[in-house]
Amino acid sequence: MNESPDYMNRNCLNCNCRAEMFNLLNQEELELVYRHKTTVMFRKGETIKKQGTAMTHVISVNSGLVKVYIEGIDRRNTILRIVKPTNFIGGPGIYLDQVHHFSVSALQDTRVCLIEMQVFKSLLDRNKKFSEEFMVDFSRNTLAIYQRLINQTQKEVPGRMADTILYLLENIYNSSKFELHLTKQDLADISGMSKDSCVKILREFQREGIILQDRHELEITDLEKLKRISRLG
DNA sequence: GCATTAACCACAG
DNA sequence: CTGTGGTTAATGC
Secondary structure: OOOOOHHHHOOOOOOOOOOHHHHHOOHHHHHHHHHOEEEEEEOOOOEEEOOOOEOOEEEEEEEOOEEEEEEOHHHOEEEEEEEOOOOEEOOHHHOOOOEOOOEEEEOOOEEEEEEEHHHHHHHHHHOHHHHHHHHHHHHHHHHHHHHHHHHHHHOOHHHHHHHHHHHHHHHHHOOOEEEOOOOHHHHHHHHOOOHHHHHHHHHHHHHOOOEEEEOOEEEEOOHHHHHHHHHHO
């Protein structure tokens, strides 16, 4: 093995797996990123960042899939978002207290770039367009969390699960049939319900012909009905 | 009260 | 990890 993988040699300038906001940096700025980042491979299940630790880096997801989640009371987790390539993971710690307020772990083998936070901040400081795009990304994520807060507090279990399936369909997999990288516990942690309720409601959806579960594959067979359940709560 | 919902628990595959 | 059934506590007629 004399050859290092392609991504090790590539500088950030030509990289096609960087998060979109980095497109707004010029050559000099991208070289700065290149000098202050490391590219790391994580195996499925590994923890990429741990809630409560010092926030030394921000993350750009190159390949794979990760979950961003809060470790709550009594081993209960709440998944904030699923992040696919090529997206960015920052967080309130950047400007607040330099601490990770959530954990990040790999749902499948995943490659990420870890960019030194001080360098990232200096880029936000010197490049207005870049900083604006960062704000847009941050705001979008915030809005999505607001939406989910409403869904979870004002809908019952079927509506919550319908929302979760629609979220995966529209934001992550973009296909009515996909290999699910999440466990039932993960689905419960996104939907704000117990694992038991999650299993039961998915069975119920299957009985009603809304979805088809086959091992780790999930197919949505009646999208209209799913949307109706989401609407009615 | 009574019915429904969903979490909790124990346990089997 | 996934699925099932019984129990229980909260909520809404």
